Each structure stands twice: as C-alpha cells, then as structure tokens.
Amino acid sequence: AQSVTQLDSQVPVFEEAPVELRCNYSSSVSVYLFWYVQYPNQGLQLLLKYLSGSTLVESINGFEAEFNKSQTSFHLRKPSVHISDTAEYFCAVSGSGGATNKLIFGTGTLLAVQP
Amino acid sequence: GAGVSQSPRYKVAKRGQDVALRCDPISGHVSLFWYQQALGQGPEFLTYFQNEAQLDKSGLPSDRFFAERPEGSVSTLKIQRTQQEDSAVYLCASRFGTGSSYEQYFGPGTRLTVT
Numbered sequence: 001a002q003s004v005t006q007l008d009s010q011v012p013v014f015e016e017a018p019v020e021l022r023c024n025y026s027s028s029v030s031v032y033l034f035w036y037v038q039y040p041n042q043g044l045q046l047l048l049k050y051l052s053g054s055t056l057v058e059s060i061n062g063f064e065a066e067f068n069k070s071q072t073s074f075h076l077r078k079p080s081v082h083i084s085d086t087a088e089y090f091c092a093v094s095g096s097g098g099a100t101n102k103l104i105f106g107t108g109t110l111l112a113v114q115p
Numbered sequence: 116g117a118g119v120s121q122s123p124r125y126k127v128a129k130r131g132q133d134v135a136l137r138c139d140p141i142s143g144h145v146s147l148f149w150y151q152q153a154l155g156q157g158p159e160f161l162t163y164f165q166n167e168a169q170l171d172k173s174g175l176p177s178d179r180f181f182a183e184r185p186e187g188s189v190s191t192l193k194i195q196r197t198q199q200e201d202s203a204v205y206l207c208a209s210r211f212g213t214g215s216s217y218e219q220y221f222g223p224g225t226r227l228t229v230t
Contacts, residue, residue: 095215105157105158105159107155108155108157
C-alpha cells in the first residue's frame with residue numbers, strides 16, 4: 001500500500017519569494033510521483049511527474065521537484081512565485097506496476113501568494 | 116480537443132434520494148477512474164474501468180455506490196439512498212493507456228450536496 005503526506009496545509013508567501021511545498025510518501029513497491037495543481041474553480045491539472053531517470057524534474061512554468069529515494073520525498077520548489085501561482089497543490093503517488101495504478105493523493109497544500 | 120466533461124456540475128439531493136453522475140472521457144482513452152474529494156481533503160480513489168470492464172472497485176465506500184461504463188466510453192456513477200456523508204466533489208479522470216506512466220486527465224467534477 002502507498003500513502004502520501006503533505007504536512008503543510010497552507011503556505012503563505014510574498015510575490016517573488018522562493019517557496020517549497022513538502023511531500024513525503026510511503027510505499028513497499030516502486031512508484032511514480034506526481035504533482036497536480038488545482039486553480040480556483042478549475043479541475044486538477046498535472047504539473048510535473050517523476051517516472052525514472054533524472055531525479056530532478058521541471059514544469060513549463062518554473063516549478064521543479066526532486067525525487068529523493070532515501071528520504072522518500074518529492075518536494076516541489078519554485079525560486080520566485082507569482083500571484084498567478086496561487087492554487088491548491090496535490091502530491092500523488094502511483095505504483096509502477098499492477099492492474100489499476102490508481103493515484104494516491106496527499107491532503108493538499110494551499111499556496112497563497114501575497115503582493 | 117475536448118477534455119473530460121462531467122455533468123451535472125452541481126447537484127443538491129435530499130437525504131434518501133438516488134443520484135446519477137455522468138462522465139464523458141477523452142475519446143479513445145481506455146482507462147477511466149472515479150475519485151471522491153471531501154472538503155479539505157485530497158481525492159480518494161473509488162473505482163477503475165479498463166474499457167467496459169470494472170477492474171477495481173475497492174474504493175467504493177458502500178453497496179449504495181455503483182458505477183458502470185457499458186460501451187467503454189461514457190461512465191455513470193450512481194449513489195442510492197444518499198446520506199449526508201456522501202456530500203463531496205466527485206471527480207472523473209481518463210487515461211490513454213493502462214500503465215501509470217500515462218497522464219490522468221481530470222474533469223471539473225460534480226459537487227454533490229446532500230441535505
């Protein structure tokens with residue numbers, strides 16, 4: 001079984017400041033890791049994913065996440081946030097094999113960017 | 116192209132009523148998932164279809180919940196004798212392939228309120 005922990009329910013940050021959203025996972029099998037973003041009144045969108053290879057993955061809008069197997073973490077970072085980054089961010093894990101490969105989500109972190 | 120659509124977007128039901136929630140996945144997507152997202156929580160897996168076959172229904176909370184995808188395209192989630200604890204956003208997601216390396220595309224969700 002897999003589980004995901006996002007310890008921070010809300011992260012307030014000023015515009016142009018750096019931010020880190022923390023994600024830790026637990027699994028007895030190999031996993032794929034994902035970050036999804038949910039903007040106000042919109043559906044979930046994939047932000048970035050780690051499948052294999054380089055442990056550092058990047059999104060098109062400046063976010064990056066690093067897979068750390070020894071610490072079972074997949075923290076999301078951005079060096080300089082914008083007001084438009086205000087959204088709920090969900091970390092998710094999926095088994096890399098099996099019949100279903102459903103996503104197991106954390107409880108989410110609200111990133112609140114202030115001017 | 117069109118994304119995943121869900122209808123209705125909002126549903127208010129009196130306790131004890133039956134409801135039916137519809138999901139139109141992206142055309143050609145083999146895999147279809149239903150998730151339940153309670154207020155302040157991350158989405159939780161309900162059930163999974165591969166084409167018309169329901170391969171995993173381990174997340175359905177009770178026998179009042181029933182899902183079908185008879186022709187391998189549109190899916191319906193039915194909840195019988197709704198209870199207040201059923202109030203949540205119900206998300207549908209579709210995926211092109213069967214492996215978890217493929218991205219899950221989410222619909223906007225149906226917000227169900229049971230009064």
